[in-house]
Amino acid sequence: MDDALPPTTPPRNGGRDFREVLTARTSRRNVVLGATIAAAHLALVPGAAALARPAGHRLRGSFRPVPVGAADRIVVPAGHRAEVLAPWGAPLLPDGPRWRPDGGGSAADQARQIGSHHSGLRYLPLPGGGDRHGMLVIHHESVDPVLLHPREPGGGRAVTAARVAKGLAAQGITAIEVRRGRDGSWRPVASSRNARLTGTTPVVFSGPLATGHPALESAAEPVGTLGDTGHGATPWGTHLVCEENTGGWFGTDDPRWRPTAAQRRYGLGALDHGHGWHRADPRFDLARSPGEPHRFGWIMEVDPLALNGSTPVKRTALGRFSHSAAAVGETRDGRVTVHSGDDQDGGYLYRFVGDRPWRRERAGGRSPLDHGVLQVARFDEDGTGRWLPLVHGRATLTAAHGWADQADVVLRAREAADALGATRMDRPQQMVVDPRTGEVFAALANSAGGFGGDAGSRDANPYGHVIRMRDDPDGGTGLRWDVFVLGGDPAHDPSVRLDRSNAFGSPKGLYLDPAGLLWISTGVSPHSQHLAERGHENLGNNALLAADPATGAIRRFLTAPRGAEVTGVSGTPDGRTLFVNIQHPGSATAAWGAPTPADPQVVSGWPDHRPDGRPRSATIAVRRDDGGVIGG
Numbered sequence: 001m002d003d004a005l006p007p008t009t010p011p012r013n014g015g016r017d018f019r020e021v022l023t024a025r026t027s028r029r030n031v032v033l034g035a036t037i038a039a040a041h042l043a044l045v046p047g048a049a050a051l052a053r054p055a056g057h058r059l060r061g062s063f064r065p066v067p068v069g070a071a072d073r074i075v076v077p078a079g080h081r082a083e084v085l086a087p088w089g090a091p092l093l094p095d096g097p098r099w100r101p102d103g104g105g106s107a108a109d110q111a112r113q114i115g116s117h118h119s120g121l122r123y124l125p126l127p128g129g130g131d132r133h134g135m136l137v138i139h140h141e142s143v144d145p146v147l148l149h150p151r152e153p154g155g156g157r158a159v160t161a162a163r164v165a166k167g168l169a170a171q172g173i174t175a176i177e178v179r180r181g182r183d184g185s186w187r188p189v190a191s192s193r194n195a196r197l198t199g200t201t202p203v204v205f206s207g208p209l210a211t212g213h214p215a216l217e218s219a220a221e222p223v224g225t226l227g228d229t230g231h232g233a234t235p236w237g238t239h240l241v242c243e244e245n246t247g248g249w250f251g252t253d254d255p256r257w258r259p260t261a262a263q264r265r266y267g268l269g270a271l272d273h274g275h276g277w278h279r280a281d282p283r284f285d286l287a288r289s290p291g292e293p294h295r296f297g298w299i300m301e302v303d304p305l306a307l308n309g310s311t312p313v314k315r316t317a318l319g320r321f322s323h324s325a326a327a328v329g330e331t332r333d334g335r336v337t338v339h340s341g342d343d344q345d346g347g348y349l350y351r352f353v354g355d356r357p358w359r360r361e362r363a364g365g366r367s368p369l370d371h372g373v374l375q376v377a378r379f380d381e382d383g384t385g386r387w388l389p390l391v392h393g394r395a396t397l398t399a400a401h402g403w404a405d406q407a408d409v410v411l412r413a414r415e416a417a418d419a420l421g422a423t424r425m426d427r428p429q430q431m432v433v434d435p436r437t438g439e440v441f442a443a444l445a446n447s448a449g450g451f452g453g454d455a456g457s458r459d460a461n462p463y464g465h466v467i468r469m470r471d472d473p474d475g476g477t478g479l480r481w482d483v484f485v486l487g488g489d490p491a492h493d494p495s496v497r498l499d500r501s502n503a504f505g506s507p508k509g510l511y512l513d514p515a516g517l518l519w520i521s522t523g524v525s526p527h528s529q530h531l532a533e534r535g536h537e538n539l540g541n542n543a544l545l546a547a548d549p550a551t552g553a554i555r556r557f558l559t560a561p562r563g564a565e566v567t568g569v570s571g572t573p574d575g576r577t578l579f580v581n582i583q584h585p586g587s588a589t590a591a592w593g594a595p596t597p598a599d600p601q602v603v604s605g606w607p608d609h610r611p612d613g614r615p616r617s618a619t620i621a622v623r624r625d626d627g628g629v630i631g632g
Contacts, residue, residue, distance in 0.1 A: 014348070015378055015421035019447070019461055022483065024381040059517070059546060059553050062624070062632050065501035068540035069559030070530065072604050074582070076558050079625050084607045085186050085579070086136060086176055087618035088116040092194040101613035103150040103600070107165035111198055115140030116148065116170040118581035118617040120231035121568025122239065124304055131572040132180040135193060136579065137239055137304045138619055139228035139568065140174065143167045144584060144595075145275070147614050151597040159276040164284075167277070168199030172225050173241060175307050186577065186621040195307035199224035203300065207317035207370045208407040215411055218292040220283050225312065226296050230430055231568070232326030232338060234369075236362060239304040241312075242323035244343050246296035248273035254287035265414050266321075267344075268293055294411060299326050299340065301369060315369040318352050319390070319413035327440065329433035331475035333357055336368045339440055341428025342414065345447050348422045349377040349431075350413070351387050353475050374410060376417040379481055385469070387477040388420045395420055426461045429508040429523075434516075434549070440469045441484065441518060441549075443507040462528075462535060463487035463496075463505040466520065468549075485520075485547065485554065492535045502554040505539050511569035513578075517631045518547045520554075521566035521580075526589040529563075542566050544580060546631045557631070558622070561606035563587040563615070575629040578622040582606075586615030 063077035074082045089099035097109035120139035177191035205211045232240035251272030278285040298314040321342040329337040334357035358368035375387035392406040396419045427445035447461040469481040488496035509521030522542045528534040544558040564585035571578045586604035588594035593602045600614035
């Protein structure tokens, strides 16, 4: 989700662009929203008649839409309040290192504090705690070196081993216990469950590329997780962590190094993305440690209640790419499914389907995520599609075509999907599975290019959209799809069916609450926010919107501070608290400027607004003053 690490643009491999498929099916002016989508477009595949759509939530008047925002603060509807709960740098335990507003503190300090760049988010009720006592699992996607480190004499920003170590400590995952008090407010709890995973935590690999596989060889022991964004929750109680945009941390100064085709396909290059970590840590030098990038770009499984006492496992059967989601579901016979997207312009949508019912797998001592079939989506213009198996020995994925084995297929999943002619999508982001209907929602953020006109005439999608699909509930390869909502600004595209109460761009996060509302969080790039020349002058700061999947009604619920994205969203089972992640407030923007070591608050001072401070990503808790259900 974080545009600090821009997604790579693939060569024009694979099948058609999704925009071409959509244009061939219907012009943008004729695409309709929500419940008005023709029933035939979302008809279930054969055998799925038992699934029925619940009645619409209808956003029954509990809040009025907030206006487009430009303020450096959180704005929520009247009768609601938002409280900062878990900001970057807060100590995990009362005796931990305190936040230093000057950016001071060591890597060891940061490893005992909440990480930066809050992204994925999940609330887990603790036994007996339910709606008042649980764990927050927060993912940390990236770092901003200007904000992470203190101002140096002369303004120097040399890459050092200490700086790299602190950057590794700021990424990963935070698990922190929280409790709701009698006054309704939430507070962190000192607990032995509070823990961090970072870029130096030992990990193991399972599946086709198990620990010890030659492709994973490097100069260091297998450690760390990077670029952690989306998440998933398995039915057996574990937590899935998505690694996204990890290639930008690698580079080299070796003039003899040349990238292979596979390295180029994964965005690896000598110049990295400007971080320069390879100059201080050989792990990140592509010439010295060519196998190290193979250790990232996976979905990792952890025990969210015992991060301190268990070893994370990267499940390689789910493929290696820039994972933006891990939406878990089940087939009708109990096999696990995991939907995920590849966050790049032209990236694909993937699905993993287990071989056997997950309960049987676990009873036999096997992980349900190690045994199954990885697939990639092809969308057709008649509203149908197919999941294409990424299986060695099938179609063109054979030794004769340069594929060594299944480990090679999952390691180079992007190239395997290219070979099968999958449909290129507009920056896939979060996906969710509705357990009541089996529908899968996918956020597509945007694609490169200009704005204006309709989808039938333009060659880009700067605003994004949300699509929904239905798979065969028996695990077959068929699917049906349609567009739930097209993002955009009616002032630039009159065909967009949005207005001042709900216009948005770049949908990235999705969350289905217990009542069935779909919450859409946006991540318009700081390089586009508020700029007329990029068609975003009317969309304001990034936002969180509530949508009714049954009726198509959408309202803007929250706007973020300047420079920030709204990322992960989760909530209590009773729907009375919504937890929301605010990522990288104060990041460099074209509208307001860029933070500097001398003045880190050029764009934003949220949430502390201290004269001597700096902006901080944070998890906030939102609730109604009357204690009611949010959106109800």
